[in-house]
Amino acid sequence: MHKLRVAISTFVRDVARGVLTLTHSGLAMLGLVLVVGLGGAVFRPDLLSQAETSVYAFLRERQLSLWWEPQNTADRATATDLKDIPSRQAAVAAWLAKKYKVAPEPIAALVSEAYALSETSRLKPHLILAVMAIESSFHPYVQSQAGAQGLMQVMTEIHAQKYQKYGGKLAAFDPLTNMRVGVAVLQEYIRLKSGSVEQGLLFYLGGDSIQGETDYVAKVLAEQARLDQVAAGIKVSTQP
Known part of the structure; x- marks a missing residue:
């Protein structure tokens, strides 16, 4: 039993010594790399720039997060260049x-x-x-006194279920999600009113209480x- 304890103690001590040696070696190597890097930065800044570019490319190709860089959020923006859509849509x-x-x-x-x-x-x-x-006059964060929200002023509490697949009620303030839910509601109401x-639209405005x-x-x-006129190329005033 004593020999077993001695063996285990020796094993643990050897492992610890090895880890310490590796750590010291690693730190020494890191120090050497830093010294060489600093020397390169002073005498060959062009090589430092190339190395930096290569490292950034390597990380981005593997989709690794660079915490010190601001994130590119352009892909999340609800925006499109006019030249990237058909001319009729661009005119509108x-x-x-x-x-x-x-x-x-x-x-x-x-x-x-x-x-x-x-x-x-099948809505125009x-x-x-x-x-x-x-x-809403195309303002996505508008809220009415009754609780209608977003671009199409959807009653979020009433239609909360329709927002579930988009992540919940807060999606009411995402422009495209609000559009999709609003269109689904309007489509449902037109169908309810025998296609009228x-x-x-009257039911969308306020349900059966609107007469x-x-x-x-x-x-x-x-x-x-x-x-319709604008899309057809007709000049239409923008004045109220």
């Missing part, structure tokens, strides 16, 4: 940007999304955009008509 985006005094790039992304949603929802793209125009766009509120419907349809 430029007109809306001018009328509602917002940047054209995020509006271009919304216009492109409206056209994409139109194909799956300019109807979708007109609802956003009247509901006018009656679906004879034709002003809202008229505003949406008028804006849709103006967008």
Whole structure:
């Protein structure tokens, strides 16, 4: 038993000595690398720059995080260059940007999304955009006293379930998510009203409690008509 304890003690001591030796060697090597690197920086800055570029490329290719660098968040921005979308859509985006005094790039992304949603929802793209125009003037963080939120002023608490696949209710303030949920709600209401766009818009405005509120419907349809003209190449005033 005593011999076993001695053997274990010897083994642990040898391992510790080896680790210490390796650590010292490693630190010594690191010190040597730093000295050589500093020397290179003084006498051959061109080599230092090349080495730095190579290291950055190596890390980025392997998607390793560089904590000291600011993150590139451009890919998360809801924005599109006008030249990257079809000319009709670009004309609509430029007109809306001018009328509602917002940047054209995020509006271009919304216009492109409206056209994409139109194909799956069978709602006219300019109807979708007109609802956003009247509901929020393209400001994604608007909230009404009743609790309607975002671009299409969706009642988040009522339609919370529709936001679940997007990560929950806070997604109401993501422009594209708010559009998708708003379109789903409007599509559902139009179907509920036997396919009537006018009656679906009224229900979207306030459910069964809204009776004879034709002003809202008229505003949406008028804006849709103006967008149709803009897309067709007709000059339309942006003045109220």
